[in-house]
Amino acid sequence: xxxxxxxxxxxxxxxxxxxxxxxxxxxxxxxxxxxxxxxxxxxxxxxxxxxxxxxxxxxxxxxxxxxxxxxxxxxxxxxxxxxxxxxxxxxxxxxxxxxxxxxxxxxxxxxxxxxxxxxxxxxxxxxxxxxxxxxxxxxxxxxxxxxxxxxxxxxxxxxxxxxxxxxxxxxxxxxxxxxxxxxxxxxxxxxxxxxxxxxxxxxxxxxxxxxxxxxxxxxxxxxxxxxxxxxxxxxxxxxxxxxxxxxxxxxxxxxxxxxxxxxxxxxxxxxxxxxxxxxxxxxxxxxxxxxxxxxxxxxxxxxxxxxxxxxxxxxxxxxxxxxxxxxxxxxxxxxxxxxxxxxxxxxxxxxxxxxxxxxxxxxxxxxxxxxxxxxxxxxxxxxxxxxxxxxxxxxxxxxxxxxxxxxxxxxxxxxxxxxxxxxxxxxxxxxxx
Numbered sequence: 001x002x003x004x005x006x007x008x009x010x011x012x013x014x015x016x017x018x019x020x021x022x023x024x025x026x027x028x029x030x031x032x033x034x035x036x037x038x039x040x041x042x043x044x045x046x047x048x049x050x051x052x053x054x055x056x057x058x059x060x061x062x063x064x065x066x067x068x069x070x071x072x073x074x075x076x077x078x079x080x081x082x083x084x085x086x087x088x089x090x091x092x093x094x095x096x097x098x099x100x101x102x103x104x105x106x107x108x109x110x111x112x113x114x115x116x117x118x119x120x121x122x123x124x125x126x127x128x129x130x131x132x133x134x135x136x137x138x139x140x141x142x143x144x145x146x147x148x149x150x151x152x153x154x155x156x157x158x159x160x161x162x163x164x165x166x167x168x169x170x171x172x173x174x175x176x177x178x179x180x181x182x183x184x185x186x187x188x189x190x191x192x193x194x195x196x197x198x199x200x201x202x203x204x205x206x207x208x209x210x211x212x213x214x215x216x217x218x219x220x221x222x223x224x225x226x227x228x229x230x231x232x233x234x235x236x237x238x239x240x241x242x243x244x245x246x247x248x249x250x251x252x253x254x255x256x257x258x259x260x261x262x263x264x265x266x267x268x269x270x271x272x273x274x275x276x277x278x279x280x281x282x283x284x285x286x287x288x289x290x291x292x293x294x295x296x297x298x299x300x301x302x303x304x305x306x307x308x309x310x311x312x313x314x315x316x317x318x319x320x321x322x323x324x325x326x327x328x329x330x331x332x333x334x335x336x337x338x339x340x341x342x343x344x345x346x347x348x349x350x351x352x353x354x355x356x357x358x359x360x361x362x363x364x365x366x367x368x369x370x371x372x373x374x375x376x377x378x379x380x381x382x383x384x385x386x387x388x389x390x391x392x393x394x395x396x397x398x399x400x401x402x403x404x405x406x407x408x409x410x411x412x413x414x415x416x417x418x419x420x421x422x423x424x425x426x427x428x429x430x431x432x433x
Contacts, residue, residue, distance in 0.1 A: 003124070004314075005121040012260075017260065017317065020260050020288075021288060022054075025053065028286075028288050028289075028296070029050050031294065036080050039065075039296065042065075045063070046063055048061060048063075056263060059265065059297070062296050062297050064284065064297045065297060067299075070100050071098045071100075074100075079293065080293065081105055081292045086103045087106050089139075090102050090144065092337055102238050102239060103292035103293045104241075104292055104293070105291045108290055109148065111241075111289055113148030115244030116145045117149040119234050120153050122232065123179060123208075125179050126155075131153075131178075132168075132175075132181065133181045134182040135161075135183070136162045141236065141243060144242070146243060162182070162186065169194060169197070173199065173202045173203065176204040177204065178204055178205060180205050183211070183212050184223065184231075186366070187208055187231070188219060188222065188365030190227075200228075203228070208231045209234050210231055210233065211234035213332045213367075214332060215233075216432060220233075232247065232249075232252070233247070233322060234246070234255070237298075244258065245257065245261075249315055254307055255319060255322075256315045257318050257319070259318060260317075263285070264306060264318060265283075265286075266279060266281040266282065278306070280324065281303065282299060283300045283303070283320065301330060303323060303324045303326065304321045304322065305320070305321045306318050331358070331426065333360055333367045340358060350393065356425070357372045357426075357427060358370070359427045360426070369405075369407070370409060371407070372410075374413055374414070375410050395407070
């Protein structure tokens with residue numbers, strides 16, 4: 001039998017959802033106009049005032065926000081509440097070293113944790129469960145979001161964070177964890193490690209909540225089979241709060257968007273025109289309940305489809321498909337956002353030409369990143385020891401900017417293939433979509 005964390009919201013009528021959205025959008029536009037000069041200026045440039053937005057039908061009049069706006073307004077330019085009202089930040093890596101910093105009031109955190117609690121209950125979680133969270137903690141939203149949601153449901157929560165596989169497996173067994181929360185690639189790696197040690201029969205898991213990176217249906221089946229669980233997808237962005245913007249139910253046919261907190265649109269990435277339901281395009285979110293950091297019409301760059309068909313689980317909120325790609329050049333590697341421009345910046349800062357290629361693969365279900373860097377004739381003819389030193393320097397600089405390790409390989413001049421004079425920057429060998 002399907003369970004709900006907030007049945008009166010999750011199964012509300014479409015009329016009720018629309019009424020909430022209309023009322024909250026009008027209030028949010030006024031809040032942003034009054035408190036965020038950066039966004040008020042964008043509205044004024046379009047000749048808009050809050051009176052022009054009477055409900056969801058007027059949403060398309062509002063200007064978009066993009067990652068560029070977040071970088072330009074960093075750190076406080078999009079803050080809509082006094083700093084004294086904010087109790088936390090979360091952050092994601094930025095494209096050129098400028099990070100995206102999102103602010104939260106206590107109320108924002110409560111609502112975010114409610115969204116994550118809905119996801120845990122949809123995966124069969126109750127207060128009887130032991131929820132093993134091995135998303136990263138700290139600035140990354142995965143750990144704190146699912147941790148808070150697990151507390152709200154009343155599960156015993158294991159705040160494991162990522163890495164240290166031996167300890168993860170020990171706690172899974174000793175504390176009889178029933179719900180696993182992590183990236184799909186780490187779930188697959190844990191499954192392999194458990195099998196290698198012959199410990200499969202010691203694992204009590206029944207469900208997994210996996211997100212923060214793309215994964216295929218085949219990967220889902222593989223994880224489900226190896227761990228004997230049902231694997232649920234979860235989606236979120238630091239910019240809109242974190243995981244729990246949408247989540248899968250028992251039907252496993254897309255993720256229900258928490259429409260009492262977020263209005264979703266699908267647009268043509270080229271023209272910005274809003275597309276009808278069922279058409280593939282770029283996902284845009286408007287936060288209608290966020291106090292500290294409300295983003296209106298934020299372009300996620302994720303390509304997907306919205307579906308309003310009734311769902312057998314009884315939830316009435318619109319479903320989004322798994323993201324089917326990106327409308328920009330961002331890659332998600334080990335759950336971390338990586339942009340080619342970050343590699344470029346690192347090389348330029350080290351006084352090198354930015355001739356490079358990123359090779360991303362998935363080995364044993366874990367992502368690997370190799371950065372091949374062309375060096376000039378003088379450097380390339382240098383001693384082996386000196387070349388190793390250069391590789392180490394680049395690897396260290398990449399680690400500090402990207403937040404993940406990369407293997408650096410120095411290449412001869414002109415050895416990276418170019419098409420029409422341009423090098424292909426990214427070779428992604430993972431089969432993700």
